[in-house]
Amino acid sequence: MSTVEIRPVTGTAVEPWLDALAELRIAVFREYPYLYHGELEYERCYLDRYAESARSVLVLALEYNRLVGAATALPLREADEALQTPFRQLGVELDSVFYFGESVLLKPYRGEGVGHRFFDLREQYAADFGFRQTAFCAVTREDNHPARPADYWSLDRFWRARDYFPQNQLEANLDWTDVGGNAPSRKVMQFWLHSL
Known part of the structure; x- marks a missing residue:
C-alpha cells in the first residue's frame, strides 16, 4: 500500500501545481x-x-509532496468552447453542469481507491456549488485499434458503477497528434453524465 495523500485545492490555489499536472497529463495520456x-x-x-x-x-494525489495523480473539475460554462457546444445544441443549461476534466494517475498507484476519491471529492464540490449534474468525456477508439494493448481494459465498468452513463447525443470533437503521428487528427469524445 502506498502512502498517497489526497488533497483538494481550489481557485487560485491550483496555480502552483499546474506545471507538474501538465507533465503528468502528457505522461499518462500517452x-x-x-x-x-x-x-x-x-x-x-x-x-x-x-x-x-x-x-x-x-484533487491532488501526492506521495511525499510529489504529484502522482490529479483530477480536475470546473463549471462547464468555464470549460473549452468545444466541450460546451454539444450541450448548447441540445438546449442543456450550462450552469447546471459541473465538468470533470481529467483523472490522471501513474500506474504504480492505480487500484488503491484513488480514482474513487477523485470522483467523491469532485462530486462533493459540485453539490456544494449547487450543480445538478456532473459530466466528463472520454475518447472513443475502435475495438481493433492497432495500438490497443492485449491487456487493456476499459474504465466503462468503473464509471457505470458510479452511476455515470454514456450520452450518445453528446459528443465533442477534439484534435490532437497521436504518439508517432505527424499531424493532429480528429477524435470523438463521448460524454458521460451523472445526476447529483
Whole structure:
C-alpha cells in the first residue's frame, strides 16, 4: 500500500501545481486509448483556466509532496468552447453542469481507491456549488485499434458503477497528434453524465 495523500485545492490555489499536472497529463495520456503526443506549452495554456476559475477544484494525489495523480473539475460554462457546444445544441443549461476534466494517475498507484476519491471529492464540490449534474468525456477508439494493448481494459465498468452513463447525443470533437503521428487528427469524445 502506498502512502498517497489526497488533497483538494481550489481557485487560485491550483496555480502552483499546474506545471507538474501538465507533465503528468502528457505522461499518462500517452497511454492507450488517448495516445496523446502532448506539448508543455499547450498544456499550461489549457490548464490556466483552472487557476482563473473561482469554482475550480484540483484533487491532488501526492506521495511525499510529489504529484502522482490529479483530477480536475470546473463549471462547464468555464470549460473549452468545444466541450460546451454539444450541450448548447441540445438546449442543456450550462450552469447546471459541473465538468470533470481529467483523472490522471501513474500506474504504480492505480487500484488503491484513488480514482474513487477523485470522483467523491469532485462530486462533493459540485453539490456544494449547487450543480445538478456532473459530466466528463472520454475518447472513443475502435475495438481493433492497432495500438490497443492485449491487456487493456476499459474504465466503462468503473464509471457505470458510479452511476455515470454514456450520452450518445453528446459528443465533442477534439484534435490532437497521436504518439508517432505527424499531424493532429480528429477524435470523438463521448460524454458521460451523472445526476447529483
